[in-house]
Amino acid sequence: MQFRLVIHGGAGAIKKEKMTPEKEAAYRAALETALRAGCGVLSKGGAALDAVIASIKVMEDSPLFNAGKGAVFNHDGRNELDASLMDGRTLAAGAVTEITTLKNPIVGAHLVMTKSKHVMLAGKGADDFAAAQGAETVSPDYYRTEERWEELQKAKEKEEKEEKDGNKHTSLQLEEKFGTVGAVALDQRGNLAAGTSTGGLTNKRFGRIGDSPIIGAGTYADNESCAVSATGQGEMFIRAVAAHEVSALVKYKKLSVEQAAQVVLDKVHTLGGSGGLIVLDRDGHFTMPFNTDGMYRGTIGPDGKPETAIYR
Amino acid sequence: MQFRLVIHGGAGAIKKEKMTPEKEAAYRAALETALRAGCGVLSKGGAALDAVIASIKVMEDSPLFNAGKGAVFNHDGRNELDASLMDGRTLAAGAVTEITTLKNPIVGAHLVMTKSKHVMLAGKGADDFAAAQGAETVSPDYYRTEERWEELQKAKEKEEKEEKDGNKHTSLQLEEKFGTVGAVALDQRGNLAAGTSTGGLTNKRFGRIGDSPIIGAGTYADNESCAVSATGQGEMFIRAVAAHEVSALVKYKKLSVEQAAQVVLDKVHTLGGSGGLIVLDRDGHFTMPFNTDGMYRGTIGPDGKPETAIYR
Numbered sequence: 001m002q003f004r005l006v007i008h009g010g011a012g013a014i015k016k017e018k019m020t021p022e023k024e025a026a027y028r029a030a031l032e033t034a035l036r037a038g039c040g041v042l043s044k045g046g047a048a049l050d051a052v053i054a055s056i057k058v059m060e061d062s063p064l065f066n067a068g069k070g071a072v073f074n075h076d077g078r079n080e081l082d083a084s085l086m087d088g089r090t091l092a093a094g095a096v097t098e099i100t101t102l103k104n105p106i107v108g109a110h111l112v113m114t115k116s117k118h119v120m121l122a123g124k125g126a127d128d129f130a131a132a133q134g135a136e137t138v139s140p141d142y143y144r145t146e147e148r149w150e151e152l153q154k155a156k157e158k159e160e161k162e163e164k165d166g167n168k169h170t171s172l173q174l175e176e177k178f179g180t181v182g183a184v185a186l187d188q189r190g191n192l193a194a195g196t197s198t199g200g201l202t203n204k205r206f207g208r209i210g211d212s213p214i215i216g217a218g219t220y221a222d223n224e225s226c227a228v229s230a231t232g233q234g235e236m237f238i239r240a241v242a243a244h245e246v247s248a249l250v251k252y253k254k255l256s257v258e259q260a261a262q263v264v265l266d267k268v269h270t271l272g273g274s275g276g277l278i279v280l281d282r283d284g285h286f287t288m289p290f291n292t293d294g295m296y297r298g299t300i301g302p303d304g305k306p307e308t309a310i311y312r
Numbered sequence: 313m314q315f316r317l318v319i320h321g322g323a324g325a326i327k328k329e330k331m332t333p334e335k336e337a338a339y340r341a342a343l344e345t346a347l348r349a350g351c352g353v354l355s356k357g358g359a360a361l362d363a364v365i366a367s368i369k370v371m372e373d374s375p376l377f378n379a380g381k382g383a384v385f386n387h388d389g390r391n392e393l394d395a396s397l398m399d400g401r402t403l404a405a406g407a408v409t410e411i412t413t414l415k416n417p418i419v420g421a422h423l424v425m426t427k428s429k430h431v432m433l434a435g436k437g438a439d440d441f442a443a444a445q446g447a448e449t450v451s452p453d454y455y456r457t458e459e460r461w462e463e464l465q466k467a468k469e470k471e472e473k474e475e476k477d478g479n480k481h482t483s484l485q486l487e488e489k490f491g492t493v494g495a496v497a498l499d500q501r502g503n504l505a506a507g508t509s510t511g512g513l514t515n516k517r518f519g520r521i522g523d524s525p526i527i528g529a530g531t532y533a534d535n536e537s538c539a540v541s542a543t544g545q546g547e548m549f550i551r552a553v554a555a556h557e558v559s560a561l562v563k564y565k566k567l568s569v570e571q572a573a574q575v576v577l578d579k580v581h582t583l584g585g586s587g588g589l590i591v592l593d594r595d596g597h598f599t600m601p602f603n604t605d606g607m608y609r610g611t612i613g614p615d616g617k618p619e620t621a622i623y624r
Contacts, residue, residue: 091551091583097521098434118520119550122410122434125519207437208430209409216528216553238431239403241528244553248560271403 003042004186004284006299007034007055009065010179011231011276014294016311027064028308031298034058035306038185043304048185048193048227049087049110056083056106056195059181063145065296066179068104071143071199073152079143081199082213084120085109088192088221095120097213101127103136106197109213111135119215143199155203178292180212182229184221184280192282194219194227194243200234210234216244223282225251226260231295232275236268246279258287265289315354316498316596318611319346319367321377322491323543323588326606328623339376340620343610346370347618350497355616360497360505360539361399361422368395368418368507371493375457377608378491380416383455383511385464391455393511394525396432397421400504400533408442409525410435415448418509421525423447431527455511467515490604492524494541496533496592504594506531506539506555512546522546528556535594537563538572543607544587548580558591570599577601 009031038055042048060068071079083105084095094113097120102108108130112121115133131137180198187193196219198212211217211234218234220243221227228243237243242264249260257279265277269291276290278297288297288309298308321343350367354360372380383391395417396407406425409432414420420442424433427445443449492510499505508531510524523529523546530546532555533539540555549555554576561572569591577589581603588602590609600609600621610620 093551116518117547118518119547120521122519122521125517129518205437206441207434209432209434214526214528215550216526216556220553235429235431238527239405241532241553241556244528244556245560248557248564252560252564
């Protein structure tokens with residue numbers, strides 16, 4: 001059976017005119033490294049779940065994406081990370097939210113899936129559980145990059161200005177850049193898996209949880225339909241139960257993955273949201289639609305040649 | 313248009329032979345009070361969303377149910393409460409998790425829905441946000457009932473014994489009693505809404521989050537299909553994305569609410585889970601299936617006569 005891996009590194013206001021050749025090359029190289037990592041698992045007959053974890057780990061370790069190292073800062077100047085993972089063969093799932101000490105939140109999600117009877121653990125409890133199960137821990141300053149720190153300062157300045165202008169709840173305003181990473185894979189045994197990892201929103205407050213750690217919203221995988229990972233304004237993806245809605249449209253309305261993903265992205269748009277989706281079915285059909293300026297994305301198959309794209 | 317309200321007060325090992333007549337009467341009276349509270353809203357032409365909140369508040373305020381006052385204790389001897397709410401007309405949704413100071417977590421969920429741009433807030437941030445928006449706060453000992461405290465002590469004794477016997481991860485074992493409360497309503501304008509509130513699992517650790525605060529898993533409402541609230545072993549309801557799956561089966565496979573709820577409950581059972589669902593569509597058709605010994609449940613319509621049931 002033909003295997004396939006599809007990844008995203010976030011969607012949003014990614015414009016060619018604002019990108020330097022060096023930065024673009026760095027993103028493409030990081031995406032290729034992530035694709036090769038997952039492909040290495042799949043080409044040897046490994047499981048889709050392990051390929052998803054392998055490729056997401058690469059993106060978490062890269063400072064370029066809003067996941068793991070390079071995660072955005074919350075209002076208090078800290079990093080709080082979310083991740084989720086699902087096995088399409090068994091519908092087993094794991095998720096962690098408000099992680100502050102794990103090098104790889106996706107590994108935390110995997111440990112919740114495999115070593116606990118729970119699906120979702122939060123905060124210190126999630127950190128402690130994963131660490132006790134052997135996950136690699138880091139000090140909170142591991143995640144820090146100067147670019148993200150400056151983004152927080154700018155977001156706070158903007159917020160202060162808007163609050164002075166009498167604009168309430170600006171702290172809860174949604175961003176136009178989403179660096180969430182995700183992967184969907186089909187292995188040689190015909191099994192699907194999906195995973196998503198993020199640092200959430202810059203300047204987020206009040207313990208905000210987005211769609212990335214929510215099974216059904218940001219991540220879903222079912223061998224009977226498809227594997228899905230989402231990125232974008234999480235609130236609208238939660239309200240649309242986006243990942244599971246794609247799966248339901250494929251399973252019950254017999255839509256193609258292209259059709260189903262577009263229907264759901266249009267629904268998210270109707271709700272006022274933007275972002276993107278990656279979807280893969282058991283026949284290896286995949287789609288990577290987005291309704292933003294760009295989405296870091298890529299795919300790899302049996303020929304071992306990574307294909308990446310950023311803009312429309 | 314005919315209105316309808318359907319509620320549940322949790323499913324589980326509720327056996328007639330273990331119930332005293334006094335206790336049964338108390339549960340029935342509490343369910344009737346909750347039904348009348350919601351009916352009062354609906355009969356005057358009020359919104360389904362407000363009816364759901366009104367009936368859930370009554371059950372949160374009652375010490376009989378595992379929500380609000382009377383919530384179960386976590387491993388640390390504290391109460392952490394979850395709730396979620398969804399408006400089928402707009403797909404607006406709100407959810408709070410790990411609440412420790414709100415008298416009515418469902419009010420917190422409503423404030424997240426209406427006063428923030430977010431859908432889900434967690435922990436202290438959620439408490440602080442809701443309090444700043446005017447939600448009534450209580451000291452943590454407000455939730456305490458002696459029965460729930462004794463349940464925690466028994467659970468810990470059992471856990472210690474099992475750990476001595478070399479049984480690992482017993483702290484993560486799932487319970488057979490679920491006191492989660494929920495409501496679904498159809499108002500005279502033909503709008504649907506759903507809500508769910510819970511104290512989670514006795515002796516829960518590691519910041520475990522169940523299905524109750526997860527839009528799509530424990531709660532879902534869509535005027536184009538139905539309104540759903542779930543109770544049971546939350547992990548399996550998350551993996552099945554149970555509430556949204558019922559909605560998808562009604563919307564895309566054109567199943568009746570009875571058929572859709574049964575299909576999903578069977579799926580949850582296949583995954584190893586037990587519990588129950590309440591589902592209501594725009595024609596006022598409703599169903600209250602469960603695969604446990606009993607489920608506290610009830611319904612009320614235009615005749616204003618509450619109907620309640622507990623056992624099979």
